[in-house]
Amino acid sequence: MVRFENVGLRYGPGPEVLSDLSFQIDANSFQFLTGPSGAGKTSLLRLLFLSLKPTRGLISIFGRDTATLTRRDLPDIRRRIGIVFQDFRLLDHLTTFENVALPLRVLGREESIYRAEVVELLRWVGLGDRVNAYPQVLSGGEKQRAAIARAVISRPEFLLADEPTGNVDPHLARRLLRLFVELHKSGTSVLIATHDIALMDLYDARRLVLSDSRLHIYD
Numbered sequence: 404m405v406r407f408e409n410v411g412l413r414y415g416p417g418p419e420v421l422s423d424l425s426f427q428i429d430a431n432s433f434q435f436l437t438g439p440s441g442a443g444k445t446s447l448l449r450l451l452f453l454s455l456k457p458t459r460g461l462i463s464i465f466g467r468d469t470a471t472l473t474r475r476d477l478p479d480i481r482r483r484i485g486i487v488f489q490d491f492r493l494l495d496h497l498t499t500f501e502n503v504a505l506p507l508r509v510l511g512r513e514e515s516i517y518r519a520e521v522v523e524l525l526r527w528v529g530l531g532d533r534v535n536a537y538p539q540v541l542s543g544g545e546k547q548r549a550a551i552a553r554a555v556i557s558r559p560e561f562l563l564a565d566e567p568t569g570n571v572d573p574h575l576a577r578r579l580l581r582l583f584v585e586l587h588k589s590g591t592s593v594l595i596a597t598h599d600i601a602l603m604d605l606y607d608a609r610r611l612v613l614s615d616s617r618l619h620i621y622d
């Protein structure tokens with residue numbers, strides 16, 4: 404589903420942040436991405452979400468060589484990817500319900516059909532009483548859970564999450580991990596970037612470890 408061949412990334416004239424990355428992510432797989440702060444986890448997620456281009460090497464996603472994609476190709480590919488950003492990126496003028504329902508609206512679904520599903524997911528992530536709240540009044544952990552709900556609601560083929568449990572307590576982190584595992588079991592490939600070793604120890608999955616700009620894989 405995703406293939407990297409000798410990928411390198413540098414920002415401006417500095418040294419390479421990522422060097423010689425060669426790996427694959429299979430359909431319907433589950434992996435953690437870890438490594439020290441500044442190792443390049445967010446940069447790798449940005450390459451996978453096509454919001455950055457590599458400085459060298461080849462990346463293919465869903466069978467398409469990303470070097471040949473035009474701007475007009477990006478929305479169709481991104482619609483197949485759910486992403487939880489480290490800084491959440493909720494839309495301030497939309498309620499929690501509207502933020503989470505947005506991917507379904509973009510897909511042209513009817514609110515009368517998806518309303519109950521969105522509310523049920525919000526209850527599952529502990530936001531049942533925040534359905535009509537705007538992001539400004541949500542805590543960091545509540546925003547994070549809304550961002551997770553928005554990323555998973557459309558059951559994307561590929562889910563990317565950047566420190567998705569960074570703002571919640573261990574009990575809630577376990578609950579959110581279950582959500583990702585359930586999504587994986589229903590066919591999504593999941594990649595979770597995290598520092599949280601206790602979280603990774605809860606689920607036996609492949610680990611992609613970044614250090615010194617290289618990627619080491621533990622299957």
Ligand SMILES: Nc1ncnc2c1ncn2[C@@H]1O[C@H](COP(=O)(O)OP(=O)(O)OP(=O)(O)O)[C@@H](O)[C@H]1O
Pocket residue numbers: 414420438439440441442443444445446447
């Ligand atoms: N837009 C940018 N311009 C220049 N350098 C950048 C930019 N974004 C990231 N970097 C640098 O690239 C390196 C990797 O950063 P990145 O955010 O990908 O790491 P990370 O592993 O996600 O870190 P953290 O765990 O702290 O979030 C760091 O040295 C960072 O300073």
